[in-house]
Amino acid sequence: MSETLNRESLLEAYRTMRTIREFEERVHNDFATGEIPGFVHLYAGEEASATGVCMHLTGDDYIASTHRGHGHCIAKGVDPVGMMAEIWGKATGTCKGKGGSMHIADLEVGMLGANGIVGGGGPLICGTALASKIRGDRTVGVCFFGDGASNQGTIFEAMNLATVWNLPAIFVAENNGYAEATSSTFSVACDNIADRASAFGMPGVIVDGFDFFAVHEAAGEAIRRARDGGGPTLIEMKLSRYYGHFEGDQQTYRAPGEVQKLRETKDCLLQFRKRVTANGEITGEQLDAIDAEVKAMIDGSVVKAKADPKPAAADLMTDVYVSY
Amino acid sequence: MARKITYQQAINEALDQEMARDQTVIVMGEDNAGGAGSPGEDDAWGGVLGVTKGLFHKHPGRVLDTPISESGFIGAAVGAACNGMRPVAELMFVDFMGVCFDQIFNQAAKFKYMFGGKAETPVVIRTMYGAGFRAAAQHSQCLYNIFTHIPGLKVVVPSNPYDAKGLLIQSIRDNDPVIFMEHKVLYTMEGEVPEEVYTVPFGEAAVVREGDDVTIVAIGRMVSFAQEAAASLQKKGIHCEIIDPRTTSPLDEDTILESVENTGRLVVVDESNPRCSMASDIAGLVAQKAFGALKAPIEQVTAPHVPVPFTDALEDLYIPNAAAIEAAVTRVKEYR
Ligand SMILES: Cc1ncc(C[n+]2csc(CCOP(=O)(O)OP(=O)(O)O)c2C)c(N)n1
Ligand SMILES: [Mg+2]
Numbered sequence: 001m002s003e004t005l006n007r008e009s010l011l012e013a014y015r016t017m018r019t020i021r022e023f024e025e026r027v028h029n030d031f032a033t034g035e036i037p038g039f040v041h042l043y044a045g046e047e048a049s050a051t052g053v054c055m056h057l058t059g060d061d062y063i064a065s066t067h068r069g070h071g072h073c074i075a076k077g078v079d080p081v082g083m084m085a086e087i088w089g090k091a092t093g094t095c096k097g098k099g100g101s102m103h104i105a106d107l108e109v110g111m112l113g114a115n116g117i118v119g120g121g122g123p124l125i126c127g128t129a130l131a132s133k134i135r136g137d138r139t140v141g142v143c144f145f146g147d148g149a150s151n152q153g154t155i156f157e158a159m160n161l162a163t164v165w166n167l168p169a170i171f172v173a174e175n176n177g178y179a180e181a182t183s184s185t186f187s188v189a190c191d192n193i194a195d196r197a198s199a200f201g202m203p204g205v206i207v208d209g210f211d212f213f214a215v216h217e218a219a220g221e222a223i224r225r226a227r228d229g230g231g232p233t234l235i236e237m238k239l240s241r242y243y244g245h246f247e248g249d250q251q252t253y254r255a256p257g258e259v260q261k262l263r264e265t266k267d268c269l270l271q272f273r274k275r276v277t278a279n280g281e282i283t284g285e286q287l288d289a290i291d292a293e294v295k296a297m298i299d300g301s302v303v304k305a306k307a308d309p310k311p312a313a314a315d316l317m318t319d320v321y322v323s324y
Numbered sequence: 325m326a327r328k329i330t331y332q333q334a335i336n337e338a339l340d341q342e343m344a345r346d347q348t349v350i351v352m353g354e355d356n357a358g359g360a361g362s363p364g365e366d367d368a369w370g371g372v373l374g375v376t377k378g379l380f381h382k383h384p385g386r387v388l389d390t391p392i393s394e395s396g397f398i399g400a401a402v403g404a405a406c407n408g409m410r411p412v413a414e415l416m417f418v419d420f421m422g423v424c425f426d427q428i429f430n431q432a433a434k435f436k437y438m439f440g441g442k443a444e445t446p447v448v449i450r451t452m453y454g455a456g457f458r459a460a461a462q463h464s465q466c467l468y469n470i471f472t473h474i475p476g477l478k479v480v481v482p483s484n485p486y487d488a489k490g491l492l493i494q495s496i497r498d499n500d501p502v503i504f505m506e507h508k509v510l511y512t513m514e515g516e517v518p519e520e521v522y523t524v525p526f527g528e529a530a531v532v533r534e535g536d537d538v539t540i541v542a543i544g545r546m547v548s549f550a551q552e553a554a555a556s557l558q559k560k561g562i563h564c565e566i567i568d569p570r571t572t573s574p575l576d577e578d579t580i581l582e583s584v585e586n587t588g589r590l591v592v593v594d595e596s597n598p599r600c601s602m603a604s605d606i607a608g609l610v611a612q613k614a615f616g617a618l619k620a621p622i623e624q625v626t627a628p629h630v631p632v633p634f635t636d637a638l639e640d641l642y643i644p645n646a647a648a649i650e651a652a653v654t655r656v657k658e659y660r
Contacts, residue, residue: 037636038458089458089635100460100634116462117420118392151391154423179392180354181368186361187391255363310637320630 004220005213010276013055013212015290017047017269020071022291022298023080024243027070027087030302031247037089040101043071045242045259048268049174050075052215053142053235056223062110062128062141064121066174067102068241069114072144077109084301090308097311098319118179119152121145122171126158129167129226140168140226148179150193159200159234168226170219173236174209180245181253194236202232209239210266213275240266327519332375332511334485335450338492339376339412341521343383346410349496351379352388352397353414353450360389372416373452373511394420398449399427402501405447406435410496415451417459418467418505432501433476447502448495454507454545454595455632455643464632464639466596468543469605471503472572478502478526479573483547485515487570490524497523507545527574531583535563538653539583541606542568542593546625546644550593553649562657572602580606581614588619589656593649598626620659623652 005013024044030036043050046068054063054075065072074080078094086093087101094104105113112128115121125143132139149155150173162169173193177184190196197204203225207218215237222233240262244251276282329337343349357380358369370377380387390397394415401413415421421428428449435443455464471479478500482488488506495502532547533554542550547568554564565583569575584590590610594603603624610622625644633639 038460038634039463089637095634097635098461098633098638100458102462103460103634116460117422119423148392151393152423153393153395178362180372181358181360181362182355182389182391183359183361183363186389250368252365253359253362253368258363310635311633313638313641316633316638316641317628317630 005216007281009055010282011286011290013051013216014272014276014287015294016051016075017212017272018290018294019080019298020044020047020050020074021269022294023070023074023083026298026302028243028247036087038100039246040087041068041246042241042243043068045262046174046176046209046239047071048212048215048272049172049209049237049239050144052212053172053219055216056220057110057140057142059109060137060139062112062125062139064112064125064141064143065114066121066144066146066149067114067116067118068146069104070101073104073106073111073114076111078104078106078111080298081301081304084298084305085308088305088308089310090305091311091315092308096315096319098315119145119149119154122155122158123161125169126161126165126167129162129169130165132168133165138227140170140223142170142172144172144174146179147173147175147177147184147188147193148182150196151187159196159202159232162232163201166229166231168229169232170222170226171232171234172219173234174239175236176239176241178241178245178253192236194234197234200234202234204234204236206236206238209237210268210271212268212272326516328514329485329517330511331485331488331506331513331515332373334489334517335375335492335506336377336379337517338489338496339379340382342493342496343379343386345521348408349410349412350386350388350404351376351412351414352390352401354390354392354416356380356414357387357389371414373508375506375511376414394424395427398424399431401447401449402427402432402445405432405445405501406443410446412448412450412496415449417463418451418453419462419465421451421467428501429474429477433474436476436500444499445501446499448504449502450504450506452508453505454509455627455639456509458634458636458639460634461631466544468503468505468572469596469601472602472605473600476501477573478571479505480526480571481505481544482570483510483544483568485513485517487524487530489517490522491570493521494523494526498526505544510545524570526571527576528570529576529579530568530570531579532566532568533564535565535587537563537587538565538589538591538657539580539587540564540566540591540593540649540653541580542566543572543602544595546593546595549644549646550649552646553653556646556650557653562653564653577609577613580610584610584614585617588617590618591623591625591649591652591656593625593644595627595644597629598624599629601626620656623656625649625652
């Protein structure tokens with residue numbers, strides 16, 4: 001077992017991953033009823049990535065997320081109850097119902113926002129990292145982005161800038177194999193996204209994104225280096241999403257049984273459970289208890305979200321400027 | 325009765341017919357086929373809402389999926405247009421112009437002029453715009469006014485399936501860069517569309533409804549709302565003339581001015597934010613060129629000066645509607 005992870009940390013990691021999974025499965029089911037408005041992109045299957053990275057971060061560190069942002073939000077400490085209300089378009093939501101699934105943000109916990117613009121987060125995280133560096137407070141910034149986003153100019157520019165300025169920035173490419181319906185084997189010109197790191201003068205590592213422990217270790221090293229002034233790192237997580245690009249996607253571009261096989265053989269929660277219960281350090285019952293607690297919490301968040309009020313008409317005109 | 329198809333099918337048919345007619349017409353964009361490199365279906369999406377579905381197999385080698393690199397492939401479409409092709413590039417949602425605008429407004433738009441008239445850039449950029457999908461601030465804007473501001477770009481904003489087909493064919497045949505704006509809520513709108521190939525010329529507004537009391541100029545999706553309002557006002561004895569400019573650049577000034585000369589009253593309906601908008605542009609035009617005819621202040625019915633909100637409760641308030649148009653028409657009619 002990894003030396004940095006005591007029992008408490010392991011339980012925390014499991015709880016975070018389970019919370020993300022439960023949250024996403026619940027949104028998946030509720031979306032099918034037609035009650036949830038707009039577009040939602042689910043993170044189920046990728047939980048180990050957000051969790052293994054964000055466990056190294058404090059509330060003073062920043063992350064920038066993507067359109068598939070629920071998992072990053074939860075792992076960074078955004079309240080799932082507020083998130084659920086946001087997705088349901090309620091005044092009690094994280095962003096008062098103004099942003100929705102694609103724009104959940106909570107600056108108080110260092111969550112700079114999900115993002116509707118693919119590749120939008122890279123430059124922003126260079127900015128938070130620049131502030132960290134100028135203040136000299138050892139905080140860092142982490143930019144999560146997808147395999148599709150890895151081909152966006154903003155991401156290239158951001159990685160170059162991060163090395164040029166020697167910023168405490170970490171670029172986490174979550175390669176789930178697809179950008180919408182397009183395979184990363186088509187859209188990414190080199191074999192691995194991590195291969196691009198050398199072109200930007202930073203270390204690049206490839207990690208099994210289903211394996212929480214591998215993620216935790218690689219992220220720990222990169223984040224430590226960044227805090228110590230050693231500059232940026234590119235980490236490529238090889239993983240998969242369990243649902244469509246967005247809810248409603250028929251996914252005819254995928255191989256039959258593709259997801260089912262991954263769920264049975266690679267699932268991050270299953271692997272984690274197997275590993276931590278193998279030596280008796282943690283029991284299956286303890287994990288079952290977490291499952292039940294998380295389920296109750298998510299159920300409660302939905303009941304509350306449904307009952308909560310929508311924003312009032314006057315809210316349309318507020319929050320555009322600080323002063324005007 | 326003529327055949328009825330949707331706005332979305334009309335666009336697909338225009339692309340299909342022009343690709344069949346002219347081998348230099350190529351289509352490119354994110355998932356315009358869909359499924360590139362994947363183990364499953366290879367024409368899986370046909371664009372994010374299925375508009376280009378089926379073209380991939382009908383026109384082998386001329387429907388290109390792209391990485392998410394808008395600056396790269398929109399710019400490549402511009403370059404290909406300089407080298408003998410007629411590319412139709414899809415910028416999925418117009419909000420994404422932010423990551424590729426240089427290739428559009430500094431490059432494509434200006435070649436003809438900067439190069440002393442020598443360059444022609446027959447590129448079409450198709451893009452979805454508009455609110456109503458609960459898609460929030462980065463997937464719901466209009467922004468046609470920003471393109472309209474730029475000399476060298478032509479801007480097309482079809483309000484119905486017939487115009488969508490005819491204007492898209494015209495866009496492909498036109499030798500200047502064209503921004504073709506598709507309102508995502510209109511995709512399911514049905515209308516009569518001839519099977520034959522036809523064009524709708526640029527710079528010719530449609531007089532959608534005739535009337536002597538008040539002129540309503542409406543853009544894109546707002547045309548339907550204006551029709552709704554006019555039908556209701558008719559019952560109250562107020563007769564509206566509705567003008568759909570169809571292209572905001574070039575703008576058919578004459579049709580608008582002639583109508584206001586007759587009615588003396590103008591309401592402009594524009595889904596975008598009010599500052600520096602088509603509404604303010606057309607209001608300015610009429611204030612300057614038909615001042616003597618005006619019997620009442622010009623009314624602008626637009627979205628407010630805020631980003632597009634997510635929740636339905638706020639988005640429904642954000643989008644101009646028939647009731648707001650009716651109220652504005654009533655105000656200008658009753659003005660003394
Ligand atoms: C600039 C921009 N281009 C295109 C899109 C539309 N879009 C949203 S998500 C997406 C695919 C992103 O793929 P990837 O980066 O691999 O992330 P994943 O969805 O797999 O998590 C696309 C094309 C967008 N939102 N922004
Ligand atoms: Mg992806």
